Amino acid sequence: MAILVTGGLGYIGSHTVVELIQSNFEVIIVDDLSNTEKYILDGIQKITGVRPVFYPFDLKRRELLTQVLEAHKIEACIHFAAYKAVGESQEKPIDYYENNLFSLINLLQEFKSRNISNFIFSSSCTVYGQADEMPIWEETPLKQPESSYGRTKRMGEDILKDFAIAHHKKVSLLRYFNPIGAHPSALIGELPLGVPNNLVPYICQTAAGIRACLSIFGQDYPTADGTAIRDYIYVVDLAKAHVAALKKVIHHKTDSLIDIYNLGTGKGSSVLEVVKGFEAANQVRVKYEFKPRRTGDITIAYADVSKAERELNWKASTSLEEALKTTWQWQKHLESRNS
Numbered sequence: 001m002a003i004l005v006t007g008g009l010g011y012i013g014s015h016t017v018v019e020l021i022q023s024n025f026e027v028i029i030v031d032d033l034s035n036t037e038k039y040i041l042d043g044i045q046k047i048t049g050v051r052p053v054f055y056p057f058d059l060k061r062r063e064l065l066t067q068v069l070e071a072h073k074i075e076a077c078i079h080f081a082a083y084k085a086v087g088e089s090q091e092k093p094i095d096y097y098e099n100n101l102f103s104l105i106n107l108l109q110e111f112k113s114r115n116i117s118n119f120i121f122s123s124s125c126t127v128y129g130q131a132d133e134m135p136i137w138e139e140t141p142l143k144q145p146e147s148s149y150g151r152t153k154r155m156g157e158d159i160l161k162d163f164a165i166a167h168h169k170k171v172s173l174l175r176y177f178n179p180i181g182a183h184p185s186a187l188i189g190e191l192p193l194g195v196p197n198n199l200v201p202y203i204c205q206t207a208a209g210i211r212a213c214l215s216i217f218g219q220d221y222p223t224a225d226g227t228a229i230r231d232y233i234y235v236v237d238l239a240k241a242h243v244a245a246l247k248k249v250i251h252h253k254t255d256s257l258i259d260i261y262n263l264g265t266g267k268g269s270s271v272l273e274v275v276k277g278f279e280a281a282n283q284v285r286v287k288y289e290f291k292p293r294r295t296g297d298i299t300i301a302y303a304d305v306s307k308a309e310r311e312l313n314w315k316a317s318t319s320l321e322e323a324l325k326t327t328w329q330w331q332k333h334l335e336s337r338n339s
């Protein structure tokens, strides 16, 4: 029985594939390579000694998905494949709805007809919008996400809840906070194609001289240092949470059809704290300047992680500085590849 990992060559997907293989799962990857490169598969093989089966196609092509499900006995699916750039989603909302929702619906139509249960969905804390209280827990009321990207995550969750109830399937919705870092081997990591949207890749490329200066969006937030606060979780810790959630659904250690987990560290860090942490962890300087707030940004978000700790027997264990060291090591690997 194999685990289908869509978007399995992407940032969080590839780190999860490594952890799945190291937990003795057979993995089948489908990835359209729209936001990654095939050499990530080489990195997975170097780390684990296993080269998982890989199908390079877009999940909107349902006929190709059908062929995969006929060729392999799939026990569960971890669905990462989606467009995820918040800013881009505002410029191309219909592309985001088409890609993120059609891909999901194709998977569910196929799973429904094949009676495959056990579906794990890559969701996001963005579904909470700016929560009224901190920390954010799974019962915190959801708000209208600020971006089309965030709305595809909220819609995806609603579609999966209906799917689970109507067809008696097990679904796990994993709401990530802010993933950062790279595998300690520096053989896989985040490939921000183009100008990075997210903070840590931008900090890293500024330190590497690829970007001239980091813009810190907003110095007037109601926080200790005036910059916005997020919960930055190390990507390998996040990957391990997916394995824990998978084991829970396939071993039916749950009465509920739908499980929801916030995956963070439970600690908030400001933008300035991340910049200073990166400089201290890697003994580098990061040039930055303050700019006005970015449209759609919230002030603060950090998780209450007690449910995941209790029910998944999982806890993020890597410090911010340790995670930031791995980002820099990955950057050095990329430079050596490109030299």
Ligand code: WQD
Residues within 6 Å of the ligand: 084, 086, 124, 125, 126, 177, 178, 179, 197, 198, 199, 200, 202, 214, 215, 216, 217, 218, 228, 229, 230, 271, 294, 297
């Ligand atoms: C973090 C903080 C920025 C860049 C989004 C999605 C979430 C997930 C992660 C996909 C904010 C500030 C950023 C920069 C800055 N999506 N910042 N200068 O917006 O919290 O979350 O990305 O995986 O679903 O909502 O993450 O890293 O973009 O921003 O000052 O160049 O850093 O304003 O306060 P965000 P982020």
